Amino acid sequence: MASSSISRTDFLPLEGTDYIEYLVGNARQAAHFYQSVMGFQPLAYAGPETGQRDLACYVLRQQRITLVLTTPLRSSSSQADHIHRHGDGIRAIALRVTDAAAAWKETTQRGARSYLEPQTLEDADGSVVLSGIHAYGDTVHLFVERKDYHGVFMPGFRAWQRPNYQVPETGLLHVDHCVGNVGWGQMDTWVRFYEEVMGFRNILSFDDTDISTEYSALMSKVMSNGNGYVKFPINEPAEGKKKSQVEEYLDFYSGEGVQHVAMATRDIIHTVRALRSRGLEFLQVPDTYYENLRERVGAIEEDIEPLRELGIMVDRDDEGYLLQIFSKPVEDRPTLFYEIIQRKGARSFGKGNFKALFEALEREQDMRGNL
Ligand code: FE2
Numbered sequence: 572m573a574s575s576s577i578s579r580t581d582f583l584p585l586e587g588t589d590y591i592e593y594l595v596g597n598a599r600q601a602a603h604f605y606q607s608v609m610g611f612q613p614l615a616y617a618g619p620e621t622g623q624r625d626l627a628c629y630v631l632r633q634q635r636i637t638l639v640l641t642t643p644l645r646s647s648s649s650q651a652d653h654i655h656r657h658g659d660g661i662r663a664i665a666l667r668v669t670d671a672a673a674a675w676k677e678t679t680q681r682g683a684r685s686y687l688e689p690q691t692l693e694d695a696d697g698s699v700v701l702s703g704i705h706a707y708g709d710t711v712h713l714f715v716e717r718k719d720y721h722g723v724f725m726p727g728f729r730a731w732q733r734p735n736y737q738v739p740e741t742g743l744l745h746v747d748h749c750v751g752n753v754g755w756g757q758m759d760t761w762v763r764f765y766e767e768v769m770g771f772r773n774i775l776s777f778d779d780t781d782i783s784t785e786y787s788a789l790m791s792k793v794m795s796n797g798n799g800y801v802k803f804p805i806n807e808p809a810e811g812k813k814k815s816q817v818e819e820y821l822d823f824y825s826g827e828g829v830q831h832v833a834m835a836t837r838d839i840i841h842t843v844r845a846l847r848s849r850g851l852e853f854l855q856v857p858d859t860y861y862e863n864l865r866e867r868v869g870a871i872e873e874d875i876e877p878l879r880e881l882g883i884m885v886d887r888d889d890e891g892y893l894l895q896i897f898s899k900p901v902e903d904r905p906t907l908f909y910e911i912i913q914r915k916g917a918r919s920f921g922k923g924n925f926k927a928l929f930e931a932l933e934r935e936q937d938m939r940g941n942l
Contacts, residue, residue, distance in 0.1 A: 696722030891916015
């Protein structure tokens with residue numbers, strides 16, 4: 572009899588994404604972008620004023636999404652090397668666990684390369700245990716155990732407020748998924764890494780027959796942890812007529828890394844309108860996309876007109892439907908971008924939108940001279 576995955580105990584129980592850490596050239600200005608454009612609220616700070624001599628870190632939060640923006644203050648540092656090589660980008664996807672030492676032990680015993688041995692950080696507000704392993708490229712996964720910590724973010728940080736500059740949130744709620752781009756022929760390596768080292772399952776796969784327009788081919792496999800709180804789709808470029816969008820990323824990021832973070836909202840029309848009015852730019856699908864939308868996806872609760880006006884796409888699966896939209900890259904290198912997603916039952920990733928989306932992406936890629 573085939574072994575049942577139901578009876579298998581989850582050796583790496585995850586409670587969700589704790590935070591996402593970016594390494595950026597100027598964290599103070601990046602923090603302003605995430606506040607003014609994306610609607611994140613200032614939360615915590617660590618830097619020279621708090622005794623951290625070489626790094627400045629700004630922590631922002633919106634509902635259950637926490638971002639840490641870190642900048643090195645000196646040129647000779649691993650963080651400065653990371654920025655030189657990759658530009659601004661995501662260094663760490665930190666996952667919440669109940670036991671960071673066990674998470675480190677379970678994953679390193681299964682073959683993960685250690686990034687950070689378990690260490691306990693303490694201050695007057697309690698303690699946090701951190702550990703970490705290397706993932707694709709220079710990306711790492713941290714394991715965060717918060718015990719009874721009741722400080723503002725983590726030991727070493729102080730509260731950060733901007734009383735003279737306050738802007739409302741934009742309706743972003745939690746991280747839905749984080750997508751990694753890996754190199755040619757590397758898909759299976761990383762699928763195996765998430766299966767064997769982290770106990771994830773491959774819940775969906777797309778190949779180049781699903782995801783190929785005239786040019787921009789890719790393959791994608793969605794990895795999910797046991798309870799589904801953490802989902803990591805992985806993309807690999809595929810051969811097409813011209814350069815794959817994943818290859819463009821790999822060229823400009825100088826290697827593998829996080830391609831996009833999808834953030835969930837309960838009201839995508841409100842969220843996208845707010846983000847647009849504050850200056851975030853989105854990929855625009857052609858008007859023709861909306862002409863037979865109802866025939867393609869059936870009845871939906873939203874009016875088509877605001878979806879068309881904002882460029883929001885819709886897709887349906889067996890369980891319901893979803894609404895989604897993708898930003899343009901948020902830095903000059905064509906690397907990291909965001910997805911805004913509202914799920915109405917659907918647990919898939921918008922396969923029905925791939926063609927329209929990739930054609931929009933290719934127009935942008937062509938304008939950059941990278942197609
Ligand atoms: Fe996505």
